[in-house]
Amino acid sequence: MNKKFKARKSPLLLLAAGCLVLSGCANEISSSSQSDNSYKNEVKAYAVFVPKRQDDFAWENDKVAFRVYGPAAPIKGHSSGVDAWLKKVDYSIIDKWYEETFNKTGSYHTDTGEGYDPYHVGISRGVGGSAIWVDGKDYAAHNYKSYKIITNGPDKVVFTLEYEFKTPLGLVNESKTISLPLGSNLYQVNSKFKLDGKPASLPIAIGITTHDGKAKVSYNKETGRISAWETFDSMALGTGVVIASSKVTDIKHIAKEAKDESHIWLYTNSDKNGSIKYYAGFAWEAAGEITTQTQWHNYLDNFKK
Template sequence: MKKYLFLTAILTMNFALYSQNKIITVTNSLAVDREFETVELTKKELGFSNAVKLEEFAVKEINSNLFLESQTVDNDGDGIMDVLLFQPKINASSQKNFEIVPAANTSATKNINCYSRFVPERTDDYAWENNKVAFRTYGPVAQQMVEKKISGGTLTSGIDAWLKRVDYPIINKWYEKTISGTGSYHKDTGEGLDNFQVGDSRGIGGIAVNADGKYYFSKNFISWKTITTGPIRTSFILTYADWDAKGNKITESKLISLDYGSYLSRFEINIKGTKTIAAGLTLHDKKGTIGTNIKEGWLSYWEPIDDSEIGMGLVAPKNTLTSFDNYITNDKDLSNLYGNLKVKDNKAVYFAGFGWKKGSPFQTKAEWETYLSSFAKKVNNPLVVKVKK
């Protein structure tokens, strides 16, 4: 009898918990419609105990049967989901209410649109993508191959761009066809291609430290950890061997994430040994045009690439981008447009990415910079989220 009473108590407790749906109010303070911005809710913010499983909940619009796609993330790797993510559409200067409800029998779908992984079959890349853009960078085996003069290696901590023109995942497909010899990701057959040169440059968002006018940077990453892949976000951590900046030992790791609908990856740099960093955009053969707006917090570079054009960009939160350096040199791949960023509590945050003319709505430099300006404004005026518990 005691056993049955105990089970009844558990069922009653769970029913009471699930029946008290949380009401989420999301407010847009800007006079523009907003979408593709991710709301993050922790258990504490939702008023849930640690025992509650976030993956058992869904997000529903109030007064409708519309369920939003959502994702749960285990940020600390303990096997327990820490954060619930969703992306609301909010009209200009307005607010909308949502319910957090039990996920059973909902109509929400779980399509994988944001993806990343370590790629040991192509030396040891780490690659990531969403429905708009794709990137990769390089690991220790690729570095060792260069140092041992073995062909096929890559020595850089710069960020490579894969110019995709489709909204579905292409990373696995492109690697498979290249490695199997059935095709090549260097040729565009309708989905896009890799024709972006990184070399020793910073690519799109790699960092450096300036010491007495010279830029120093790490070699390839030495370890990686995937945190999440899903419909809304992919994120991972890259760690680098300590490196030297004119006598200063630099310790560096990167938490990189890419959300659905965004052309820019988020970089959270954890770094010791410097009070500032320089995040770079490669200038390639210096035939493009830079754009800068320190007050709004963005830099851009618009350039020709083969038979098309590409806009690269960097956006930083308010008052963290202090200046820029249009660094030009005759040394191969070392010309970069640098954004100088403050390091606070051993951390710096910025966003970096690109818009390819063939694979995005940005057909001119002005259109690309309008996107960066709007992105910066939204970063500095985030959606206001309130939970009624």
């Protein structure tokens, strides 16, 4: 399904109109009439577009969950960085957490046993968001313009997000195809970049937010890895990016006073066809599988690239 977006006056009108226009809408968008009892504890890879929450797009598997902000998100305070939803159950939680928040019976910012979202993204790159790097500055899209779900579980989810943004080099388009199979803590990115409508080799920076310096950062150029380690409510979270080591041009930790602008950056280039491939994701101590920084580094450094 490929959905184009325009400015809207009412999220409720959009939801109603979308369900009239889009076939299979009920399968992709959590229904406001769905009760908590109707959710099955189903283990699956899954993605969903959520117009009721400012066009969020979220995806998950049995290990991790993520979301990005959509076209309806305000310009101020939002960008195309990737949010992490921390889960400690293997079954699907996205629809349930959104529905509890919509109905005010709970909130995905509160952990009631399944996990929660304490991770702030704002205008940062979050967990592995990309940008164009020009003269020491990152240029990134505000939010995705459209989406297309290619495969929606149960063993793997694949979808494409389309971005367009201005840079000092010209108008950049990024077609970002993301895939996440069961069993992986990292989602895979296959992006194709165009500059002024033509495929181009561009200077790319892939970032992990350090949450204004609160996270401890590290890297390994030989394995093509950058990573961060921080604590939320006494439980540790490791985030990371890995790419083929031959693709790394540089790695830098840049701290800034401005909120959300401190990152560890991995620098690379798209090839002559505009293509780039990398992996990004996280591991949460409360999930009980990867509980130390050393274990997280080993997972990333030995991840099949």
